[in-house]
Amino acid sequence: xxxxxxxxxxxxxxxxxxxxxxxxxxxxxxxxxxxxxxxxxxxxxxxxxxxxxxxxxxxxxxxxxxxxxxxxxxxxxxxxxxxxxxxxxxxxxxxxxxxxxxxxxxxxxxxxxxxxxxxxxxxxxxxxxxxxxxxxxxxxxxxxxxxxxxxxxxxxxxxxxxxxxxxxxxxxxxxxxxxxxxxxxxxxxxxxxxxxxxxxxxxxxxxxxxxxxxxxxxxxxxxxxxxxxxxxxxxxxxxxxxxxxxxxxxxxxxxxxxxxxxxxxxxxxxxxxxxxxxxxxxxxxxxxxxxxxxxxxxxxxxxxxxxxxxxxxxxxxxxxxxxxxxxxxxxxxxxxxxxxxxxxxxxxxxxxxxxxxxxxxxxxxxxxxxxxxxxxxxxxxxxxxxxxxxxxxxxxxxxxxxxxxxxxxxxxxxxxxxxxxxxxxxxxxxxxxxxxxxxxxxxxxxxxxxxxxxxx
Numbered sequence: 001x002x003x004x005x006x007x008x009x010x011x012x013x014x015x016x017x018x019x020x021x022x023x024x025x026x027x028x029x030x031x032x033x034x035x036x037x038x039x040x041x042x043x044x045x046x047x048x049x050x051x052x053x054x055x056x057x058x059x060x061x062x063x064x065x066x067x068x069x070x071x072x073x074x075x076x077x078x079x080x081x082x083x084x085x086x087x088x089x090x091x092x093x094x095x096x097x098x099x100x101x102x103x104x105x106x107x108x109x110x111x112x113x114x115x116x117x118x119x120x121x122x123x124x125x126x127x128x129x130x131x132x133x134x135x136x137x138x139x140x141x142x143x144x145x146x147x148x149x150x151x152x153x154x155x156x157x158x159x160x161x162x163x164x165x166x167x168x169x170x171x172x173x174x175x176x177x178x179x180x181x182x183x184x185x186x187x188x189x190x191x192x193x194x195x196x197x198x199x200x201x202x203x204x205x206x207x208x209x210x211x212x213x214x215x216x217x218x219x220x221x222x223x224x225x226x227x228x229x230x231x232x233x234x235x236x237x238x239x240x241x242x243x244x245x246x247x248x249x250x251x252x253x254x255x256x257x258x259x260x261x262x263x264x265x266x267x268x269x270x271x272x273x274x275x276x277x278x279x280x281x282x283x284x285x286x287x288x289x290x291x292x293x294x295x296x297x298x299x300x301x302x303x304x305x306x307x308x309x310x311x312x313x314x315x316x317x318x319x320x321x322x323x324x325x326x327x328x329x330x331x332x333x334x335x336x337x338x339x340x341x342x343x344x345x346x347x348x349x350x351x352x353x354x355x356x357x358x359x360x361x362x363x364x365x366x367x368x369x370x371x372x373x374x375x376x377x378x379x380x381x382x383x384x385x386x387x388x389x390x391x392x393x394x395x396x397x398x399x400x401x402x403x404x405x406x407x408x409x410x411x412x413x414x415x416x417x418x419x420x421x422x423x424x425x426x427x428x429x430x431x432x433x434x435x436x437x438x439x440x441x442x443x444x445x446x447x448x449x450x451x452x453x454x455x456x
Contacts (some may be wrong), residue, residue: 023456029108050051055347071436074400086128088105095286112145112387116140119137119146120149120152124156124221124452126178135400146289150453151248157402157427158449158450159174159450160176160401160404160448161205162443162444162445164431164442164443165249170186171220171359174404175450179429184220184223188218194210195207195208196209196215198296199243199256200447201245201299202245202454203453203455204243204250205219205220205446205448208239210235211236213231215268217270217456218456219455223454228256228268229275230275232277235258237260238262240259240298240306241296242304242306243256244299244304248337250451250454255268255270257297262289263288264281265277265281267319278377281324284326285315286310290308291307291308292309295396299341300316301344303317303319305347313326313328314392328371329371332349332353334352334353334354336351336352336354337351337352337395338351340399341396341400341403342399343401344401347366348366349364349366350363350364350405360378361378361386361389361405363377379416379422387409387413392409392412393408394408397415397445398445400449402417403418404428404445406418407416413439413441415431416425
């Protein structure tokens with residue numbers, strides 16, 4: 001009975017394996033070695049439930065001597081992919097992963113049309129970086145196919161181009177999607193000339209110098225610039241300005257209207273690159289217009305709307321038909337610093353309601369049937385408490401779906417945005433000059449739709 005101790009040892013190991021796997025061990029756990037042929041193996045799968053100890057003994061003895069029976073290591077499952085958290089568990093929190101090397105032979109054959117489609121869908125803010133990568137990327141702005149890809153992308157929230165009190169010749173652009181200020185260098189404006197943004201359309205911003213004589217149009221993102229020819233009518237007083245596109249993009253051209261309080265007006269056509277005087281103000285519109293120059297015009301389709309104070313209401317001009325209209329609309333009580341806004345074809349009004357020492361920002365919508373203003377929202381009360389007892393002034397810096405409001409007094413200077421669709425109020429981060437700490441005070445501004453392919 002020399003093999004009895006070996007049999008007991010083997011049965012013990014098999015029982016341990018049975019407890020470990022919960023079923024008979026895999027067939028490869030017993031390896032019977034034949035000394036006559038080192039290159040061939042015989043495999044056995046013993047059944048613990050149906051085989052007695054004698055049966056096991058006969059199996060072992062049939063394999064030969066005890067020195068020829070070997071037990072292999074327990075079965076190890078194939079390695080599986082670990083979750084990302086487990087893979088990164090041993091890495092230092094501040095360590096950066098090793099960048100993957102892009103095979104030049106593969107990526108240089110990347111189709112140009114697919115490449116342009118990808119670039120067109122990147123956030124607009126990345127434009128400031130990718131233009132400097134190579135000449136090919138920089139030349140995308142002149143590509144007709146790239147312009148078509150950009151036109152297919154749904155328009156996001158507008159940006160805001162603003163002018164600060166500290167430096168009237170330097171603009172500051174605000175991107176609400178990432179809540180960040182950009183400070184582009186404007187090269188096109190003449191030295192020591194103060195030009196203020198007064199209107200925008202299709203990614204282009206219209207500037208008017210502080211002397212109300214010279215007009216400029218530019219794309220703040222690409223610095224595409226154009227100085228408009230001199231006007232036919234010399235008007236030295238303040239004028240209201242509106243701007244629309246001839247089509248869906250600037251490729252079809254654009255038109256600019258200026259109108260004075262005495263009823264004089266002109267229209268600029270970018271296709272003809274000239275000003276024209278379509279006619280005179282109709283007699284049914286009361287003059288002077290008493291225009292509210294603190295409010296920018298809003299455009300719906302081909303019609304521009306301006307707000308006036310005497311009589312209270314709105315005057316409109318259709319850039320296609322050349323027709324003027326007047327709407328008498330009484331203003332809400334206790335209203336001040338009001339301005340027009342627009343959202344999806346609806347005319348809105350935003351202003352301050354001040355009664356006694358309380359001040360609040362309110363939003364109204366014009367009812368087409370009754371021609372009355374209906375309040376639709378107002379600033380949260382906890383925010384309005386900051387205005388209590390203060391002489392607050394408000395300026396609307398953008399009036400196209402997303403509003404930017406500048407609220408200031410001697411003790412306060414705040415910028416907030418209001419989303420007409422979501423009715424969400426957000427405070428805007430402080431505007432600080434690059435590499436500086438001084439806070440900038442916003443003087444004026446306008447909203448514009450960021451577009452890389454809009455040309456002046």
